[in-house]
Each structure stands twice: as C-alpha cells, then as structure tokens.
Amino acid sequence: MLEIRNLNKNFDGVQAVQDFTLSLQSGKITSLIGPNGAGKTTVFNIVTGFIYPNSGTVTFDNASLRNLPPWKIAQLSISRTFQDLRLFKRLTVLENVLLGRKHQSGERFLNALLNFSTESPEYKDHLAKAISLLEFVGLMEHRSQLTENLSYGQQKLLTIACCLAAEPEMLLLDEPVSGVQPAMVDKIAEILQQLVKKRRKTIFLIEHDMEFVLRISDLVVVMDEGKKITEGNPSVIRSQPEILEAYLS
Ligand SMILES: Nc1ncnc2c1ncn2[C@@H]1O[C@H](COP(=O)(O)OP(=O)(O)O)[C@@H](O)[C@H]1O
Ligand SMILES: [Mg+2]
Known part of the structure; x- marks a missing residue:
C-alpha cells in the first residue's frame, strides 16, 4: 500500500x-521504533509532504507522492497526528473534530464551518460524523468542553478522532501513547486494534512504549541514526533482546 x-x-x-526502505501492508499496524533523533518523525514528515527528501521515492497505492503538498496527500487518504498534538486548545472538543473534516467545494473549510447554517444538510452531516467519532473514542461527554481542559491522554485520543475525521485509509500516529496513563494506553491500544480489524484502516505509528508496540503491531521496524536496523513481527523482535537493550533505553 505504502x-x-x-x-x-x-x-x-x-x-x-x-x-x-519500507513496505507497509494494508490493514496492518506497522510501528517505527528507535532512540530520539533516529529519524522517525522525519520519515513521517516526508511521507506526509511536510519535508521533501534529497532522494528516494514514496508511493501510495502505486501513485507517487513526489512533490505533493500536505493537503494533497491528505486528499489521497493519508492522515496524521503530531508528537506535539497541534489541537485548537481554545476551541471545544467537537469543534476540533469538525475542523478535521475535509475541505468542502473549494472553500477554506474553517470559513465554511463558521458560515454554515446549523440547519444546513451539509453541517448536519459533518456534525453526525463528528459525533459518531467522539462516541467511538469515548469523548462524547466532553464534546462541549474547551480542549485545553481535557487531560493529556484525552487530548491524545482527540488527535486520533481529528485524524479519523478526514476519513483516511491510512493513519500515521506520532507517539500516540507517550506520556499517557496506563489505563488510557490500554484504551488507545484497543481503539487502534478496532480501527484495523473492524474499519480496515492501515496504521503506521512511532512509539517508545515497547510493551504497547509489541502488543499491537503486526510489523516492528527498528531505526537508528537514520537507518533501518532490523524489522520483524513482535515475536522476532522480542527474541532479539540486544536490539531492545541498545535502541530503546
Ligand atoms: N526540520 C529540521 N531541521 C533540521 N534538523 C532536523 C529537522 N528535523 C529533524 N532534524 C534532525 O534530524 C534528526 C532526526 O530527527 P527526528 O526525525 O525528529 O528523530 P526522531 O523522531 O526519531 O526522534 C535529528 O538529528 C534532528 O535534530
Ligand atoms: Mg520524533
């Protein structure tokens, strides 16, 4: 797929x-691990069009992503989250998800959203989709709160809902559980597994939490100093304690 x-x-x-070099399978969870500065986020930035590579190629469903800007890549059904969240903290939880919806009919979506009549069928459709996503991630009861008042773990959940709002086939998640409480880590793990199993999404994620990575991934890719060191399924990675020791401390 990618x-x-x-x-x-x-x-x-x-x-x-x-x-x-890496090949991502559709309908699977692929995790990229390695120490800080290994180049993981740079790979994400290149795939999503935020940075251009010096050389090399990225193709999605056999179409080249070369020189495409981020919004164009998003239209091709690839959506991402950022390590530093990038939510609109002074907007409500629901408004953040609504802003994750696709640009409509050439208009800038924020303007469109502000100008929508709440009675228009278009707005009602966006609202229904946003609400179903908030139900899916378990943030429905917080929908009218300002985003800055959510816990950090809830904000991480919200970034996943915003990412899903664009209805992507592939999600790139940059450290979806870093700094999150164990109960919330379990919840996010379950949500990601449901996305793959029930909604047929493809997930590419970066994460330091090894227990989480080994639990949910189909493929684990280890990176250091810009290079791929090894890749394998969780049981293969588990059988290489020197890798875990060297690259994950
Ligand atoms: N926009 C940038 N400008 C200059 N150097 C960068 C930029 N982004 C990343 N780097 C450097 O590239 C290396 C890899 O960074 P990064 O991809 O963020 O690693 P990781 O996500 O694995 O921690 C680091 O040395 C980092 O300082
Ligand atoms: Mg990073």
Whole structure:
C-alpha cells in the first residue's frame, strides 16, 4: 500500500534519514521504533509532504507522492497526528473534530464551518460524523468542553478522532501513547486494534512504549541514526533482546 524506497534526507550535514526502505501492508499496524533523533518523525514528515527528501521515492497505492503538498496527500487518504498534538486548545472538543473534516467545494473549510447554517444538510452531516467519532473514542461527554481542559491522554485520543475525521485509509500516529496513563494506553491500544480489524484502516505509528508496540503491531521496524536496523513481527523482535537493550533505553 505504502512503499518507501531508498529515502535520504540531510539537514545541514545531519543525515536524518539514510537509504531507508519500507513496505507497509494494508490493514496492518506497522510501528517505527528507535532512540530520539533516529529519524522517525522525519520519515513521517516526508511521507506526509511536510519535508521533501534529497532522494528516494514514496508511493501510495502505486501513485507517487513526489512533490505533493500536505493537503494533497491528505486528499489521497493519508492522515496524521503530531508528537506535539497541534489541537485548537481554545476551541471545544467537537469543534476540533469538525475542523478535521475535509475541505468542502473549494472553500477554506474553517470559513465554511463558521458560515454554515446549523440547519444546513451539509453541517448536519459533518456534525453526525463528528459525533459518531467522539462516541467511538469515548469523548462524547466532553464534546462541549474547551480542549485545553481535557487531560493529556484525552487530548491524545482527540488527535486520533481529528485524524479519523478526514476519513483516511491510512493513519500515521506520532507517539500516540507517550506520556499517557496506563489505563488510557490500554484504551488507545484497543481503539487502534478496532480501527484495523473492524474499519480496515492501515496504521503506521512511532512509539517508545515497547510493551504497547509489541502488543499491537503486526510489523516492528527498528531505526537508528537514520537507518533501518532490523524489522520483524513482535515475536522476532522480542527474541532479539540486544536490539531492545541498545535502541530503546
Ligand atoms: N526540520 C529540521 N531541521 C533540521 N534538523 C532536523 C529537522 N528535523 C529533524 N532534524 C534532525 O534530524 C534528526 C532526526 O530527527 P527526528 O526525525 O525528529 O528523530 P526522531 O523522531 O526519531 O526522534 C535529528 O538529528 C534532528 O535534530
Ligand atoms: Mg520524533
């Protein structure tokens, strides 16, 4: 589904990504792990069009993503979250999900949203979809709260709902459970598994929480200093304690 081939990215002499190749299977969870500075987020930034690589190719369903801007890649059904959340903290939970909906008929969506009559069929459709997503992630009772008043874990959940609002086939999640309480980690794990099993989504995620990664992933990819060190299913990765020791401390 997503094919990354021989990717290279250099920032002023720092080789952030080096000859990185990876094939992602549709309907699976693939996790990218490795120490800080390994180049994981840079891979996400290249796939989603925020950064251009120096060389290499990325294709999605056999179409090249070369030189496409982020909004165009989002239209191709790839949606992402950010390590630093990037929610609208002074808007309500529901408004954040509504803003995750696709741009409509060429208008800038924020303007469209502000100008919608709450009686219009278009608005009602967006509202119904946003509400079903809030129910799915378990934030329905918080829908009218300001986002800044949610716990950190709830804000992480909200980023997943916002990501789903664009109705992507593929989600790229940058550290979906970092800094989150154990009960919320379990909840997010369950949500991601449901997305794959029941809604046939494809998930590519970055995470440091090894227990979480080994529990939910179909494929684990280990990266260090811009390079892929190894990849395998969780039982293969578990059988290489030196990898876990060296790259995840
Ligand atoms: N926009 C950027 N400009 C300059 N250097 C960057 C930029 N983004 C990342 N880097 C550098 O590239 C390397 C990889 O960073 P990153 O992809 O964020 O790693 P990770 O997500 O694995 O922690 C680091 O050395 C980082 O400082
Ligand atoms: Mg990162």
